[in-house]
Amino acid sequence: MTVYNLGSINADHVYAVPHLPVAGETLAATALQRGLGGKGANQSVAMAQAGAKVVHMGAVGADGSWATERLQQLGVDCSAVATVSAPTGHAIVCVDPAGENQIVLFPGANQALPDQVLTPLQHCGAGDWLVLQNETNLQCEAAQIARQRGARVAYSAAPFTVEAVQNMLGLCDMIIMNAGEAAQLSRALGCDLGQLPVPVVVVTRGAEGADWHDTLNAQQISVPAHKVQPIDTTGAGDTFAGFLIAALHAGASTTAALQLASAAAALKVTRPGTADAIPSMAQVQAFMA
Ligand code: RIB
Numbered sequence: 001m002t003v004y005n006l007g008s009i010n011a012d013h014v015y016a017v018p019h020l021p022v023a024g025e026t027l028a029a030t031a032l033q034r035g036l037g038g039k040g041a042n043q044s045v046a047m048a049q050a051g052a053k054v055v056h057m058g059a060v061g062a063d064g065s066w067a068t069e070r071l072q073q074l075g076v077d078c079s080a081v082a083t084v085s086a087p088t089g090h091a092i093v094c095v096d097p098a099g100e101n102q103i104v105l106f107p108g109a110n111q112a113l114p115d116q117v118l119t120p121l122q123h124c125g126a127g128d129w130l131v132l133q134n135e136t137n138l139q140c141e142a143a144q145i146a147r148q149r150g151a152r153v154a155y156s157a158a159p160f161t162v163e164a165v166q167n168m169l170g171l172c173d174m175i176i177m178n179a180g181e182a183a184q185l186s187r188a189l190g191c192d193l194g195q196l197p198v199p200v201v202v203v204t205r206g207a208e209g210a211d212w213h214d215t216l217n218a219q220q221i222s223v224p225a226h227k228v229q230p231i232d233t234t235g236a237g238d239t240f241a242g243f244l245i246a247a248l249h250a251g252a253s254t255t256a257a258l259q260l261a262s263a264a265a266a267l268k269v270t271r272p273g274t275a276d277a278i279p280s281m282a283q284v285q286a287f288m289a
Contacts, residue, residue: 007040
């Protein structure tokens with residue numbers, strides 16, 4: 001069984017700043033760290049760290065072979081990562097002393113994926129998952145193929161736009177959002193989360209934990225967050241999503257999968273960086289113990 005992830009691959013430039021910049025401000029960073037990022041790549045790494053077999057579908061530019069190599073080193077199958085003429089995507093990430101971040105994205109190759117990156121989906125079927133976020137093109141096309149072939153589709157609605165989410169609502173089995181995004185979507189559609197046309201709606205609430213809404217059976221499961229001292233929240237949502245999907249894929253109960261995901265995300269925020277800072281399954285299990 002395989003998890004197919006159609007996702008972005010970015011070079012993250014992470015700047016430690018005394019506070020998040022405001023309009024018109026020039027601000028000196030106190031540190032700079034560069035590494036692999038992108039919501040897609042982060043989720044692939046998290047799923048691989050959690051023990052899943054992961055095929056990443058995405059693209060880099062001619063300047064991005066280092067990123068594909070790093071993704072592979074972290075346990076992800078990159079045979080479906082294309083090299084395109086657009087430059088590799090990148091992100092300017094500012095992180096303040098409380099670990100909060102602010103991100104500017106340059107999508108680059110992530111929005112220039114050729115259809116051929118979806119070729120691995122010809123092998124997917126029941127028992128497999130397709131994972132999607134909002135940083136690439138081809139999401140709807142990928143979801144349609146996966147569903148026709150009987151795979152389940154998990155969609156992280158980030159970066160959030162109501163329009164992108166509306167296009168995906170009828171095409172996914174699970175949608176994962178943070179609390180702000182969930183509130184925006186509820187307002188835009190004029191309905192409660194439990195009424196969304198998606199079987200499972202997962203809402204992450206940072207220090208307040210996470211909620212799982214089973215909209216088909218009108219049931220909700222909530223897990224608390226672990227109390228940690230945040231260093232860098234970048235990629236925490238991706239870590240949560242990756243561990244959650246990998247655990248469900250491996251047959252864990254909903255509650256166990258949520259607890260694992262919550263612990264993995266908590267551990268991530270204690271570490272600076274993005275993909276390279278995502279913990280391993282052994283580290284998450286030790287943290288939980
Ligand atoms: O979710 C965090 C990620 O968002 C970063 O790695 C950055 O690349 C952006 O995609």
